[in-house]
Amino acid sequence: MHDTATPTIDYARYDRIRPIRWTGEVLELLDQRRLPFEVDYLACTTSDEVATAIHALAVRGAPAIGIAAAWGTVLAARGVDAADGATALATIEPALHRLNAARPTAVNLAWALARMRRALEAAGSDWREVLEREAHAIETEDLAANRRMGELGASLIAPGSGVLTHCNTGSLATAGFGTALGVIRAGVAQGRIGKVFADETRPWMQGSRLTVWELQQDGIDATLIADAAASHLIKDGQVDWVVVGADRICANGDVANKIGTYQLAxxxxxxxxxxxxxAPSSTVDMDTASGDLIEIEERDPSELLGVSGSRTVADGIHAWNPVFDVTPAALIDAIVTEKGIVEQPDEDSMRAMFG
Structure with a gap:
């Protein structure tokens, strides 16, 4: 039995950042490429601008990508003259395909677009209002799910524990509070976590640019380490839990996440x-049997050849730049979603939780 009788979390203190803002006319996306030194929002007025922002990593994190795509669907419908939702959907389908192609690995992107399609197909003459309500629901449900996951995940952690996290899974990657970082926020607030470590997460440095900055905004002290120092840190006894997010969770419990996750496991x-x-249950893909079937996105190798635009590698050197890896279920102690905790995940336990 896990201890769920925990102190109330002060969300005003531990949930301050919002990476996605809908104004009613424009989708504003916090440009995460400019953090931590510039806090700048991109103003997107078309679905193609949203797709570009997703592909360029201006907005990133599986849940945030899905939310952005939902609002991108609303933007795609601007200017469409249709009597009902099904007619409007036929018109904007090419724009939805472009949104879906922006990041193929994160299942939340396809999930959010499928949900928007279903809402639109069933809508009548009020389809514009229906579409906007659905996007808003996807966003608000994600925030509620993150807070629930934070409490559930923290309940597994013994007081005073050290944790290590990878990439960025916080407010910046979601509607707010975060997934793995939400567990860390909840654990710190409840006195369960005594020390937080974050690795750099090369080559985009989401850990050093984003995660430690986020925690700093909340007054949470975090120690940054090089990716290559993680095993030494764990061996040294300073880490009790490695807590990470996910971009896709398969039917057998295999997990695709940011490259470098597998070696931590x-x-x-x-x-x-x-x-x-x-990760939220929207990240669970029961139609994909195992991690062997996941398409692993590869990005431009040039991302490995320099830092902040300055080349650090000799001309003529080739690079390989996969963005994700797959951690087998056998290496995972717990998968936490808003629906509950799956411990020692396998095909049977995943089916019991997610159907």
């Missing part, structure tokens, strides 16, 4: 430490 298991995956 191996190291945690080797040193007898725990490994937790935190």
């Amino acid at each position: 191996i190291s945690a298991r080797h040193h007898g430490k725990k490994f937790m995956v935190v």
Whole structure:
């Protein structure tokens, strides 16, 4: 039995950042490429501008990508003259395909677009209002789910524990509060987490640019480490839990997440430490049997050849730049969603939770 009788979390203190803002006319996306030194919002007035922002990593994190795509659908419908939702859908379908192609690995993107399609197909003459309400619901439900996951995941962590997180899974990657970082926020607020470590997460440096900045906004002290220092840190006994997010969770419990996740799971298991995956149920893909079937996105190799626009590698050197890896379910101690906790995930336990 997990301890759920926990102190109330002060969300005014631990949930301050919003990366996505809908004004009623424009979708404003916090440009995460400019953080931590510039807090600047991109103003998107078309669905193609949203797709470009997703592909360029101006907006990133599986839940945030899905939310942005939902609002992108609303923008795609601007100017469409249709008597009902089904007619409007036929008109904007090419724009939805372009949104879906922006990031193929994150299942939340396709999930959000499918949900928007269903809402539109069933809508009558009020289809514009229906579409906007659905996008708003996707966003507000994600925030509620994150707060629920934070409490559930924190309940697994013994007081005073050290945790290590990878990439950025916080407010910047979601509607707010975060997935894995939401667990860390809840754990700190409840006194369960005594020390937080974040790795850099090369080559886009989401850990060093985003995660430690986010935690700093909340007054949470975090120690940054090089990616290559993680196994040494875990061996040194300073980490009790590795807590990460997910871009896709398969029917057997395999998890696709930011490249570098798999090696953390191996190291945690080797040193007898725990490994937790935190993601909304929209990230669970019961139609994909295992991680072997996941398309692993590869980005421009040039991202590895320099830092902040300055080349650091000799001319003529080739690079390989996969964005994600797959962690087998056998290395995962717990998958936490808003629906509950799946411990020691496998095909049977995943089916029992998610159908």
